[in-house]
Amino acid sequence: MKLFCYSLLLASLLTAQPSAAQSVSRTGTPAAAVQPTVLHGPYLQQVTPTSIQIRWRTDIPATSRVDLFSDRKKTQKIVSDDKLVTEHEVRLDGLKPATKYFYSFGDKTSVTPADDQFFVTAPKTGATDEVRFWVLGDFGNSSQTQADVRDAVMKESRRPDLWVWLGDNAYSKGKDEEFEKHVFDVYGQTHFKNLPFYCIPGNHDYGGQRTDFNIPYFNLFTMPTAGEAGGVPSGSESYYAFDYGNVHFVALDSYGKLDGTHFLWDTTGRQVEWLKKDLAANKQPWTIVVLHHPPYTKGSHDSDREKDLVAIRQNLVPILERYQVDLVLSGHSHVYERTHPIRGHYGLVDTFEPKNIVSAAVEGDTKEYRVGNGKQGIIYIVAGSGGQRGGQAAGWPMPAAVYSNNTEGGSLLIDVKKTRMQVRWLCQDGKVRDDFSILK
Ligand SMILES: [Fe+2]
Known part of the structure; x- marks a missing residue:
């Protein structure tokens, strides 16, 4: 036989x-x-x-x-x-x-x-092989935008090595049949067979409730809870870390009420305790944190007015700053927003001041940032238009943003080559409307 x-x-x-x-x-x-x-x-x-x-x-x-x-x-x-x-x-x-x-x-x-x-397979941990990440947020709705954003990535001459989802993966309630129709049917023939991915949950994947973890998202996907892919073991499917080449990723759950007691922004909770341990132990030169809810946005969500976003900015951002994170990637707001490299901006968006920009870049250069001598702010990107699109809160575009766009759908392509990280926002029409590099 x-x-x-x-x-x-x-x-x-x-x-x-x-x-x-x-x-x-x-x-x-x-x-x-x-x-x-x-x-x-x-x-x-x-x-x-x-x-x-x-x-x-x-x-x-x-x-x-x-x-x-x-x-x-x-x-x-x-x-x-x-x-x-x-x-x-x-x-x-x-x-x-x-x-x-x-x-x-x-x-x-x-x-x-x-x-x-x-x-x-992933490069050896710490290896400086050139790698490409495709980062997609708020996508699973079977819209033309979703298909166009996917197709734009397929037309690139170099295929991604790894795919990262930013949450709200299947609209509108994260039901099994919604994952089937809006995710497996859309990427089944184009990506699932040959592109590994890691993911985080958004509010829609939880179906809008925060305490029931028996949801399709957790049944469908396999998370490295025991440190199998690098980092400190999390012991939880909700949050975890992984290494890919010389990049350390931290994947957070910004919606679930973990253990029935703690949100992400309750900094005494198990998730933040683990986050601090993981970031402290991290020896990789590049660190990217992904969480669905952004600390800074004025798109279809408003970080001045929504409790989760305010609390994440006030309570979580100082921790991320302490450990010299390079990029924080979110969705939730169905727009694109990219900030300067910033530190110490914990108030409302209009409290932003130029002194919050921390970079060794030539002043005014928003395309290339050189990190060194402790001069490093975090660049925050909202990339929540991988399928959903649009929205604008009062105060758009926020002062901390270098570039904002709420009309196009798109996703991120991140190329890391040794000491250079290049980030591009590839839109559904194939145009790159924002790009920058970090050197260290
Ligand atoms: Fe969301």
């Missing part, structure tokens, strides 16, 4: 690829009545330099199997699980850093190969 499957598999790899619909038999024969149908996936979770998880969902309980190939011909590894499940999770360990692997997936008797089923 094995020989039969492998010969078919190799033939498929060398010839035409199977169609998107995988409800037919994976061995190319007419589907048997008991053959499970793949409802969504495969999708790639928790990528590290030496491991990854491949997930997919079937309509009926089935066994799981992933075959791994290093060069499309030589089977390198087969991992299988006899458990009958509909939510399949297969972890592959012992991989080489920064290496491309092809894979097939299915049940124990047959697997689906395809040319676009591949992944690249």
